Amino acid sequence: MTSPGRRDSTAVELKDGGPRRRSPRTGAGRGVPLPLLLPALAGLAFLLLPLVALLVRAPWRSLPQQLTSPEVWEALRLSLVCATAATALSLVIGVPLAWLLARTDFPGRGLVRALVTLPLVLPPVVGGVALLLALGRNGIVGQWLDSWFGITLPFTTAGVILAETFVAMPFLVISVEGTLRAADPRYEEAATTLGASRFTAFRRVTLPLIMPGIAAGSVLAWARALGEFGATITFAGNFPGRTQTMPLAVYLALQNDPAAAIALSLVLLAVSIAVLAGLRDHWTRTS
Amino acid sequence: MTRSTRRTRRPLRTPRSRRKLRTVAAGAIALLALSACSSSGSGSDASAAGSSPGELSGTVTVFAAASLQESFTTLGKRFEKSHPGTKVTFSFGGSDSLAASITSGAPADVFASASPKTMKIVTDAGDASGAPATFVRNQLEIATPPGNPDRISALKDLTRSGLKVVLCDKEVPCGAAAQKALEAGGLELTPVSYEQDVKAALTKVELKEADAAVVYKTDVRAAGDKVEGVDFPESAEAVNDYPIALLKNAQNAAAGKAFIALVQSTEGQKVLTAAGFRKP
Numbered sequence: 242m243t244s245p246g247r248r249d250s251t252a253v254e255l256k257d258g259g260p261r262r263r264s265p266r267t268g269a270g271r272g273v274p275l276p277l278l279l280p281a282l283a284g285l286a287f288l289l290l291p292l293v294a295l296l297v298r299a300p301w302r303s304l305p306q307q308l309t310s311p312e313v314w315e316a317l318r319l320s321l322v323c324a325t326a327a328t329a330l331s332l333v334i335g336v337p338l339a340w341l342l343a344r345t346d347f348p349g350r351g352l353v354r355a356l357v358t359l360p361l362v363l364p365p366v367v368g369g370v371a372l373l374l375a376l377g378r379n380g381i382v383g384q385w386l387d388s389w390f391g392i393t394l395p396f397t398t399a400g401v402i403l404a405e406t407f408v409a410m411p412f413l414v415i416s417v418e419g420t421l422r423a424a425d426p427r428y429e430e431a432a433t434t435l436g437a438s439r440f441t442a443f444r445r446v447t448l449p450l451i452m453p454g455i456a457a458g459s460v461l462a463w464a465r466a467l468g469e470f471g472a473t474i475t476f477a478g479n480f481p482g483r484t485q486t487m488p489l490a491v492y493l494a495l496q497n498d499p500a501a502a503i504a505l506s507l508v509l510l511a512v513s514i515a516v517l518a519g520l521r522d523h524w525t526r527t528s
Numbered sequence: 529m530t531r532s533t534r535r536t537r538r539p540l541r542t543p544r545s546r547r548k549l550r551t552v553a554a555g556a557i558a559l560l561a562l563s564a565c566s567s568s569g570s571g572s573d574a575s576a577a578g579s580s581p582g583e584l585s586g587t588v589t590v591f592a593a594a595s596l597q598e599s600f601t602t603l604g605k606r607f608e609k610s611h612p613g614t615k616v617t618f619s620f621g622g623s624d625s626l627a628a629s630i631t632s633g634a635p636a637d638v639f640a641s642a643s644p645k646t647m648k649i650v651t652d653a654g655d656a657s658g659a660p661a662t663f664v665r666n667q668l669e670i671a672t673p674p675g676n677p678d679r680i681s682a683l684k685d686l687t688r689s690g691l692k693v694v695l696c697d698k699e700v701p702c703g704a705a706a707q708k709a710l711e712a713g714g715l716e717l718t719p720v721s722y723e724q725d726v727k728a729a730l731t732k733v734e735l736k737e738a739d740a741a742v743v744y745k746t747d748v749r750a751a752g753d754k755v756e757g758v759d760f761p762e763s764a765e766a767v768n769d770y771p772i773a774l775l776k777n778a779q780n781a782a783a784g785k786a787f788i789a790l791v792q793s794t795e796g797q798k799v800l801t802a803a804g805f806r807k808p
Contacts, residue, residue, distance in 0.1 A: 379737065395732075395737045396720040396737075474724060474728075478721025479723065480719070480720060484721065485722075493697050493699055495628075496699040
């Protein structure tokens with residue numbers, strides 16, 4: 242599935258001390274042991290069944306009329322714009338953070354690393370409340386933003402982007418950091434011995450080297466941002482066209498009109514599949 | 529350092545059969561854990577169903593609107609005290625989602641909703657036993673931060689430009705009621721957010737993110753001194769009736785009936801009016 246050829250070839254180049262190559266595919270063709278096959282199939286069914294149910298119970302007949310309402314497109318546009326902006330913001334601040342965690346040594350690095358991954362396990366609603374307390378109009382930083390610059394973030398599209406970034410960026414950081422750790426630092430060392438500054442080495446050597454990891458992390462972060470609900474509704478509220486993203490629209494439609502909620506869910510599902518499939522072909526083939 | 533991490537793939541020395549055994553064992557343990565979970569979940573129902581008639585025992589499960597949280601929790605404790613051996617468990621939430629979970633088979637004995645419309649979902653599905661009874665009414669109020677810094681005295685003040693107002697979403701009873709009140713006053717209001725339930729709207733005012741919210745009187749009362757309430761005459765046009773009903777699939781119908789009786793009794797009404805509800 243993943244192409245092992247590339248990974249192996251780099252491994253060969255890197256390991257000067259004569260690597261004992263072991264093909265990762267040993268025994269792959271000799272049948273799958275039952276204790277692995279059965280749980281694997283159960284896992285697959287468990288993941289796919291809800292999606293199948295969504296398709297089976299979809300109101301196909303009223304679907305065209307459900308989907309032509311302007312609110313749906315407004316929510317979809319907002320979702321795509323915010324998820325993309327959140328991914329871009331994650332790239333700008335997340336990749337340097339991943340580099341710092343993987344390539345430098347400072348006291349308390351393990352703790353910092355654990356803290357960076359905290360939003361992964363934190364319930365998003367808690368994240369939203371925390372964002373309010375930090376960046377809200379009355380928050381510890383937000384009150385200065387408000388009184389000095391007149392910027393208030395809650396109930397704005399910028400607030401949606403921040404909430405999504407908070408939840409999605411750890412995915413990017415983890416992915417990039419993992420790739421950095423797997424990449425051999427001696428390329429960078431070679432570049433610096435040849436006179437490149439550490440930043441130039443990062444830009445010209447490290448960055449191209451870890452591009453697959455960045456791409457995979459971006460896709461993960463984008464997907465997480467697209468589906469973000471808890472932190473968004475808590476921090477940015479819910480107003481059509483400004484902060485009502487697709488997941489919020491789905492949730493509120495579910496209160497009264499399950500058919501509309503299913504229709505909205507289908508759109509979100511289709512968009513996610515299309516984008517993930519598209520990006521997989523272009524970017525992540527080598528990761 | 530990174531080189532050493534690459535060598536984590538250790539040669540696997542464990543014999544094949546032993547590994548297999550371990551996998552099977554892990555699977556068995558997982559299954560056991562799962563079945564233990566499910567059986568503990570249904571245990572309370574079983575004990576409730578097995579109770580002898582006449583004397584109350586077992587668990588009563590009450591699904592109630594979020595706005596009833598404080599007063600029903602108090603009433604639940606009193607019920608347990610006067611009927612030793614019983615236990616009242618609550619599920620508080622938006623009336624719409626509670627109704628939806630009841631019609632899709634959630635195990636509950638009593639449903640108390642914040643609007644006749646949401647109760648109708650349950651009765652239409654044939655899930656209620658007998659006709660629902662209105663036990664309290666709730667009125668809207670404007671919630672402002674303590675001290676009412678923006679000097680809001682009427683519903684019209686909320687339309688002032690620059691004021692950040694949050695409303696409940698129109699799909700939720702408190703949002704529908706707010707819309708009705710605004711219409712009655714001939715007012716048009718663009719909030720900064722349509723919140724998913726009444727508590728979320730109130731929280732935005734408590735955190736001072738919003739300058740005002742239209743919520744229930746009972747929520748203002750429950751928030752204590754964290755918010756200040758402002759009455760407005762248009763709220764009379766949008767009074768919410770709260771119906772309560774015993775459910776058809778009740779596992780513990782006798783205790784459920786007794787709980788409804790407590791809610792409607794003088795004692796129950798006293799607790800509810802103290803929370804800010806009006807008598808029906």
